[in-house]
Amino acid sequence: MLEIRDLHAAAGDRQILNGINLTVNAGEVHAIMGPNGSGKSTLAGVLAGRDGLEVTAGTVTYKGLDLLDLEPEERAREGVFLAFQYPVEIPGVNNAYLLKAGLNEVRKHRGEPELDAMDFMTLIRARMKLLEMDDTLLSRPVNEGFSGGEKKRNEIFQMAVLEPTLAILDETDSGLDIDALKTVAGGVNALRDPARSLVVVTHYQRLLNYIVPDFVHVLSGGRIVKSGGKELALELEEKGYGWTETEPAAASA
Amino acid sequence: MSTATQTVEDLAKQEYKYGFVTDVETETIPVGLSEDVVRLISSKKEEPEWLLESRLTAFRIWSKMTEPEWHNVHYKPIDYQAISYYAAPKKQVKLDSLDDVDPEVRATFDKLGISLDEQKRLSGVAVDAVFDSVSVATTFKDTLANLGIIFCSFSEAVREHPELVRQYLGSVVPHSDNFFAALNAAVFSDGSFAYIPKGVKCPMELSTYFRINAANTGQFERTLLVADEGAEVSYLEGCTAPQRDENQLHAAVVELVALDNATIKYSTVQNWYPGDENGKGGIYNFVTKRGKAFANAKVTWTQVETGSAITWKYPSCILQGDNSVGEFYSVAVTNNCQQADTGTKMIHLGKNTRSTIISKGISAGKGQNTYRGLVRIGKGARGARNFSQCDSLLIGDRCGAHTFPYLEVKNTSSQVEHEASTSKIGEDQIFYCRQRGLSTEDAVNLIVNGFCKEVFRELPMEFAVEAQKLLGISLEGSVG
Ligand SMILES: Nc1ncnc2c1ncn2[C@@H]1O[C@H](COP(=O)(O)OP(=O)(O)OP(=O)(O)O)[C@@H](O)[C@H]1O
Numbered sequence: 001m002l003e004i005r006d007l008h009a010a011a012g013d014r015q016i017l018n019g020i021n022l023t024v025n026a027g028e029v030h031a032i033m034g035p036n037g038s039g040k041s042t043l044a045g046v047l048a049g050r051d052g053l054e055v056t057a058g059t060v061t062y063k064g065l066d067l068l069d070l071e072p073e074e075r076a077r078e079g080v081f082l083a084f085q086y087p088v089e090i091p092g093v094n095n096a097y098l099l100k101a102g103l104n105e106v107r108k109h110r111g112e113p114e115l116d117a118m119d120f121m122t123l124i125r126a127r128m129k130l131l132e133m134d135d136t137l138l139s140r141p142v143n144e145g146f147s148g149g150e151k152k153r154n155e156i157f158q159m160a161v162l163e164p165t166l167a168i169l170d171e172t173d174s175g176l177d178i179d180a181l182k183t184v185a186g187g188v189n190a191l192r193d194p195a196r197s198l199v200v201v202t203h204y205q206r207l208l209n210y211i212v213p214d215f216v217h218v219l220s221g222g223r224i225v226k227s228g229g230k231e232l233a234l235e236l237e238e239k240g241y242g243w244t245e246t247e248p249a250a251a252s253a
Numbered sequence: 254m255s256t257a258t259q260t261v262e263d264l265a266k267q268e269y270k271y272g273f274v275t276d277v278e279t280e281t282i283p284v285g286l287s288e289d290v291v292r293l294i295s296s297k298k299e300e301p302e303w304l305l306e307s308r309l310t311a312f313r314i315w316s317k318m319t320e321p322e323w324h325n326v327h328y329k330p331i332d333y334q335a336i337s338y339y340a341a342p343k344k345q346v347k348l349d350s351l352d353d354v355d356p357e358v359r360a361t362f363d364k365l366g367i368s369l370d371e372q373k374r375l376s377g378v379a380v381d382a383v384f385d386s387v388s389v390a391t392t393f394k395d396t397l398a399n400l401g402i403i404f405c406s407f408s409e410a411v412r413e414h415p416e417l418v419r420q421y422l423g424s425v426v427p428h429s430d431n432f433f434a435a436l437n438a439a440v441f442s443d444g445s446f447a448y449i450p451k452g453v454k455c456p457m458e459l460s461t462y463f464r465i466n467a468a469n470t471g472q473f474e475r476t477l478l479v480a481d482e483g484a485e486v487s488y489l490e491g492c493t494a495p496q497r498d499e500n501q502l503h504a505a506v507v508e509l510v511a512l513d514n515a516t517i518k519y520s521t522v523q524n525w526y527p528g529d530e531n532g533k534g535g536i537y538n539f540v541t542k543r544g545k546a547f548a549n550a551k552v553t554w555t556q557v558e559t560g561s562a563i564t565w566k567y568p569s570c571i572l573q574g575d576n577s578v579g580e581f582y583s584v585a586v587t588n589n590c591q592q593a594d595t596g597t598k599m600i601h602l603g604k605n606t607r608s609t610i611i612s613k614g615i616s617a618g619k620g621q622n623t624y625r626g627l628v629r630i631g632k633g634a635r636g637a638r639n640f641s642q643c644d645s646l647l648i649g650d651r652c653g654a655h656t657f658p659y660l661e662v663k664n665t666s667s668q669v670e671h672e673a674s675t676s677k678i679g680e681d682q683i684f685y686c687r688q689r690g691l692s693t694e695d696a697v698n699l700i701v702n703g704f705c706k707e708v709f710r711e712l713p714m715e716f717a718v719e720a721q722k723l724l725g726i727s728l729e730g731s732v733g
Pocket residue numbers: 011012014016034035036037038039040041042043052085
C-alpha cells in the first residue's frame with residue numbers, strides 16, 4: 001500500500017525529515033508517536049503534498065504510484081486522506097458543500113457517477129449518526145467557530161464520507177473529551193477494513209486503547225528511532241521518550 | 254508566486270468574451286461639447302422645449318463645475334472636447350415593431366445572449382436594449398401595457414408620457430448633484446423608462462441591456478423608474494462593450510422613485526470592458542444612481558461590478574418617508590489594473606427608517622478596491638437603524654483594499670452598526686480543499702463564491718447565475 005524509503009524533507013532552510021523508512025500494508029494500523037517537533041506533522045504533510053515542504057531525498061510509493069509526483073488533489077482522489085492536526089477555517093464555504101464537492105471529485109476519478117444532493121444527504125446521514133455529529137455543523141461554514149473537539153470530529157466525519165484507502169490522522173485525539181474520544185475512535189474502528197490502512201499520529205497511549213495499532217513507531221529528530229507492537233506505546237507512556245534515542249532503530253514493519 | 258495566486262491570476266486573465274465590434278452604420282456627431290451640441294442632440298431627438306431648457310440648464314451648471322478629485326481612483330485627465338456625445342445606428346428610423354431592428358444589431362444582442370425575439374425568451378424578462386446611445390428595442394411592451402405598466406425607451410417616454418417624465422426627471426438626482434450627473438443631464442441620449450401604476454405588481458423582471466459599440470463616443474443613458482403607491486418591480490441591468498485600446502466614458506444616471514408602500518429592486522451586473530492586463534483601454538464608469546423611498550417603501554440596490562477600468566459609483570437611498578427601507582448589496586471585483594471606488598449613501602430622513610449595507614470587495618492582480626459609504630441620520634429620523642458590513646478579500650499581494658465609512662448621526666434615538674473585515678485567501682485554505690479532492694481553481698472559486706454569497710442571494714436567479722459565471726464560479730449546491 002505505502003512504502004516510504006529514505007525520505008528526507010525540508011521546509012525552507014530547515015531539514016526536518018532525515019531518512020524515514022516505513023512500510024504500511026493494506027489493512028494495517030500504524031501509530032506514530034514522538035516528541036513535539038520531531039517531524040510527525042511534516043511527514044503527514046509530505047504524504048499529502050503540502051506546499052512549502054521540499055523532499056530532498058527518498059521515495060514514496062503508494063498503490064504502485066510515485067506518490068510524490070502527484071498533485072495534492074490527485075492524491076486525495078487516489079484515496080489519501082489527511083485528518084489535520086489543525087483543521088482550517090474557511091468562512092463562507094458550507095461544510096457539507098465542500099464535502100460534496102470533494103466526494104464527487106473522488107467518485108469521478110473512480111469512474112462512479114456523481115451524487116446529487118438527495119443521494120449525498122442520504123449517505124451523510126448515516127455517517128453523521130456514526131460519529132454522532134451535530135446537524136448544525138453540517139450547514140455551518142467549514143470549521144468556522146467550531147470548538148476544538150468539533151473540528152476533530154468533523155475531520156473523521158469527512159473521512160467516513162470520503163472512504164479513503166490510506167488515512168493519516170494527525171493528533172485527532174487532542175482536543176476531544178473522553179466521551180468524544182470514544183465516539184470518534186468508534187467511528188474510526190467502524191472504518192477499519194482489510195483494504196484500508198491507517199497511520200495514527202498521537203501523543204497518548206489512551207487513543208490506542210480504542211484504536212488498537214498493529215505497529216507503533218517512535219519518530220525523533222526526523223527519523224524513526226524505534227518500532228514495535230502495541231505494547232511499545234505502554235512502555236513509552238511509562239518511560240517517556242528519553243530512552244528510545246539511545247537504542248538503535250528497529251527495522252520497521 | 255504561489256499556485257493559488259497563480260490560478261486566480263489566470264482566472265483574472267481570462268479573455269473578455271464580449272469584446273467584439275459590430276459593423277453597423279453609425280451616425281456620430283463631431284466631437285466636442287457646447288450649447289450648440291446640446292441643442293443638436295435635443296433637436297435630433299425632436300424634443301419638447303422644456304427638455305431642451307432642462308439640458309441647457311444642466312450644461313451651464315456643468316460648465317462651472319470641476320471634476321471631483323476626492324475619489325481613490327487615478328486616471329489621465331479626460332478631454333471632454335475629444336468625445337462625441339451622440340452615436341446611433343443609422344437605420345434606426347422609427348421602430349414600429351421588433352422586426353424593424355437592424356439585423357446586425359439584433360445579431361449583436363443574440364451573441365450577447367439577449368434575444369430580442371419575444372417568443373424565444375424563455376423566462377419572463379422584458380428587455381429594453383440600448384445600443385450605443387439609443388434604445389433599439391423593448392420587448393413584451395404589450396403584455397405589460399395591459400396592466401398599465403409603461404416600459405419603453407426614455408425618448409419614447411418623453412414623446413408619449415411627457416407629464417410623467419417632467420414630474421420625476423431630476424427629482425432624485427438634481428442637475429447640480431455632481432459633475433458627471435450634470436454632464437449626463439445635458440447630453441443624455443436615451444435610456445429606459447418604467448412606470449408601474451398604483452398597486453400593480455409587475456409580473457416579470459424588467460431589464461435594460463446596455464451595449465457600447467461605437468468608438469470615441471461617450472455613453473450617457475438616463476434611466477427613470479417610478480413605482481406608484483403599493484407597486485412592486487424588479488429591474489435588471491446588464492452591460493458590455495467592445496475591447497478597444499482607448500478609454501471610453503460612460504456617465505449614466507439612474508433615478509428610482511418608490512412612492513408610498515412601493516418596492517423597487519434594482520440589480521446590476523456590470524461587465525464593461527475592463528482594459529487589458531497592462532491597464533490599456535477599458536471603460537471609465539462614472540455613474541450616479543439614487544432612489545427615493547416614500548412612506549413604507551423599499552429600495553434595494555444589488556450590484557455585481559466586475560468590469561470597467563474605473564468604477565465610480567454609489568447607488569444610494571434617500572429614505573424620505575417614515576418606515577422606509579434602503580438596502581445595498583454589492584460585490585466589486587478588481588483584477589489586473591482595474592480600480593473601483595464604490596459604495597452607497599443611506600440618507601435617513603423619515604422616522605423608523607432602516608438601511609442595510611453589505612459590501613464585498615475582491616481584489617486580485619494589481620486591482621485597487623475602495624468602499625466608500627455614507628450613513629446620514631437626520632434630526633427627524635427618530636428610531637432609524639443602519640447595519641453596515643464591509644468585507645474585503647485579497648488574492649495575492651499586489652492588490653489593495655480600502656474602506657472609507659462616513660457616519661453622520663444627528664439623532665440620539667438611532668442605532669448604527671458597522672462591521673468590517675479584510676481577509677486573504679490563505680494557502681492553508683486552498684490546501685485543505687485540495688486535500689479533500691478539489692482542484693486549486695475550484696477551491697478558489699468556492700472560497701470567492703462563499704465570500705459573495707450574501708450578495709448573490711439577493712440577485713434574481715438568472716442574474717445570479719451570470720454573476721457566478723462572471724467570477725468563474727461553479728454554483729454552490731442546494732445542500733445545507
Ligand atoms: N515551514 C516551516 N519552516 C520552518 N520550520 C518548520 C516548518 N514546518 C515545520 N517546521 C519545524 O519542523 C519541526 C517539526 O515540525 P512538525 O510539525 O512536523 O512536528 P510534530 O512532530 O508534528 O510536532 P507536534 O507533536 O508538536 O505536533 C518543528 O521544529 C517545526 O518548528
